[in-house]
Amino acid sequence: MIGLTLHKHSEKAIEVSFKELTGKEELSLAKFGGTEMDEMYWLLEQIITDISSNNNRMKLDELTLSDFDQCVSHLYEQLYGTRVNCEVHCQSCTEGFEFDIELIDFKNTIFASKDDYSLNEDGTYVATGYGEVFTLPKVADLDDLKKYPAEKWLDKFLISGNCNHEKLQEHIEAAGPLMSQDISAQCPSCDETNLVRFDLTRYCLQSLKEEQKFLLKEVHIIANKYGWNLDEILLLTRNVRRQFASFIIADNKVLRAYS
Template identity: 25%
Template sequence: MVLTGPAELLATWEAGLDRDAPGRALLLHRAARPEAGTEALLSVPVGRRAADLFALRRALFGERMQVRVECASCAEAMEFDLDAGRFARPPDDPAFEEGVLRVVEGGWVVDFRLPTVADLAAVARALADPATALDPPGPQQLLLTRCTVAAARDGKPVPAAQLPGALPEKVRRRLAEEAERADPAAEITLNIACPECGEATPAELDIADYLWTELDAWARDVLLDVHLLATAYGWSEPEVLALSPQRRRHYLELCADA
């Protein structure tokens, strides 16, 4: 991974200010994989993108992540640390499966591929379509239809569009288990035990949202540094950004003591 410099990070932040969450996630992914084009980034399995973003977070802000959640039972505010390296995997990690996965269960044979970023975007558009407002399909149904390569029951082909109403629950569970095994970072759910009441609260961690929040705070701090040092020394933004964080902090301390 190419470590993005402060000027490039500020440009990513600025470009994301007027984007929605998927647009910001794409910008962050591009920062993690600058050599990849947009089409390639959108075709990446969801968990691989998450792993890329965890690796970017690790490179930019370190291993330790602070996560805050509210207890679902007593509303106690909880805070805990998470290791970004736990989910940051290189793209050649053997935990990532390639190609088509197969589930054989109860007379069913289902070949499917892992959901990609583009699949999630298509599902979101379909769910927002006014034409489906009266009888909206579930996101899992839409993903099943999009990601099924081929399906057969007792040797007879079954169209992908019929699977949501035809697949037994046991086969659905197998599909979910195989997808999770092949792309473990696609959906990260943490069960947090409350120190007050002892109840466990499930919390989904969206690394794109988490990383954007951190980038936004970092960018605003850096711009404040630029403003203060430009005012004190007459330096340009590129000159301030060229300073290491340690030297920048030292100059800021000198300004405060003056």
């Protein structure tokens, strides 16, 4: 899988290396349980082989929530491409409808205000025109969110400046946007505009879990053809496993056509 560079135009660039997803991770994910964040954290831990900045290795916990979401986006794009198909029910007429989100355009939109903030060498951000200095929440900070009220949790990210919680929240969301956002979607049946929650982590996990039935069919096809055991097949990368299964299916169709 192609690697990912975070903050590529900054002195704080972070390089993230991935290995390809295998059936072992796919099958384990289906049985994992826990929150969506827990599941995605576990999955990224399995497939990220290295995180480093200026030759210093980092842990997944040390990434900001925004950078974590960029890793999720990278995984989704490598597996499914840049377009996400969303299915919702209209809040007005209750009719179901679908719409697509192009991730490249989506990220350009939510990162549009990032240029209003400068990233210092120590990892703090400065709000241009305001003077507040703050940090972004990291993955490790989520544990504290369960222990403290949201406002007290926010206090730890303000380094200097006079800033209320609402303004600080705005700064954090603009400097480190997440891939979970409220977006507008127009219902084709009644033309009403719906405010719906788009959460890429949820879509990515749902897509992988829905594919489990195909994974088991592919395992059966390959095992039946080559006599390989379950562990051997699950260690194949997702792409290689799918190619093997498609070759076998194609061969069977040719044989049936000439029989």
